[in-house]
Amino acid sequence: MLHLLGTGAPFLVAGRTTTMLAVESDGAVLLVDCGGDAVERMQASGLNPAHLTGLIVTHAHADHLGGLPLLVEKLWLGGRTAPLPVYGIASALDVARRLLDLFGAPEWKGLFEIVWTEIPERPRAEVVDDAHFRVVASPVVHALPNVGLRIETKADGHALAYSSDTEPCDAVVDLARGTRLLVHEATGEGPGHSSAAQAAAVAQQAGVPLLVLVHLPPGLSDADLADARAVFPATVLGKEGGRLRV
Ligand SMILES: [Zn+2]
Numbered sequence: 001m002l003h004l005l006g007t008g009a010p011f012l013v014a015g016r017t018t019t020m021l022a023v024e025s026d027g028a029v030l031l032v033d034c035g036g037d038a039v040e041r042m043q044a045s046g047l048n049p050a051h052l053t054g055l056i057v058t059h060a061h062a063d064h065l066g067g068l069p070l071l072v073e074k075l076w077l078g079g080r081t082a083p084l085p086v087y088g089i090a091s092a093l094d095v096a097r098r099l100l101d102l103f104g105a106p107e108w109k110g111l112f113e114i115v116w117t118e119i120p121e122r123p124r125a126e127v128v129d130d131a132h133f134r135v136v137a138s139p140v141v142h143a144l145p146n147v148g149l150r151i152e153t154k155a156d157g158h159a160l161a162y163s164s165d166t167e168p169c170d171a172v173v174d175l176a177r178g179t180r181l182l183v184h185e186a187t188g189e190g191p192g193h194s195s196a197a198q199a200a201a202v203a204q205q206a207g208v209p210l211l212v213l214v215h216l217p218p219g220l221s222d223a224d225l226a227d228a229r230a231v232f233p234a235t236v237l238g239k240e241g242g243r244l245r246v
């Protein structure tokens with residue numbers, strides 16, 4: 001099950017927090033990005049933060065990573081003792097470590113171990129291969145180094161793809177092929193980002209059954225999706241707190 005914990009771009013979007021995803025399988029929860037209060041959003045979606053088996057941070061922008069110290073603090077005060085794997089490309093892990101250092105996290109008494117795992121910046125790099133999930137990542141086209149993801153839940157072998165922030169690119173088409181769902185950003189056309197219609201073209205090329213748009217700008221509504229649906233009819237706007245069966 002995919003939970004859309006947040007679906008907004010980092011603008012003044014009423015009713016949407018930053019784009020954060022949680023994938024749930026057999027009681028395990030994998031979190032993707034934490035620009036906002038990820039624990040609050042998990043709880044609002046009925047997910048137990050104690051069941052978190054890992055965090056993937058796609059890139060070093062604040063709307064994808066800025067909530068990390070709060071996430072770690074809440075898990076720590078909530079009694080977590082299990083190590084927390086944090087996966088990211090080198091530039092994202094560097095900012096993540098410095099954020100935690102700024103708040104003095106290494107001195108927090110009894111803080112669980114954070115297991116830093118670097119994602120190599122090459123197509124279909126292995127990220128996670130644990131009891132519940134298999135994840136691969138490929139570089140995408142953004143203002144900073146960034147990766148898109150293909151996340152498979154091992155319980156049923158189903159998969160979804162997530163573009164993170166990117167211009168339309170072949171890497172996302174490749175990640176999305178054969179998946180049941182593409183979660184693609186639709187911030188708007190411009191350097192490092194995509195419009196809804198551009199995301200629809202990526203979904204069409206990948207041949208996925210469903211496209212869910214996230215990283216949404218203020219004011220975007222269903223009525224604005226005519227161009228996108230002309231290219232790829234199965235296009236929907238991500239709903240804050242929405243759940244989608246993978
Ligand atoms: Zn970004």
Ligand SMILES: [Zn+2]
Nearest residue numbers: 061063064165
């Ligand atoms: Zn972003």
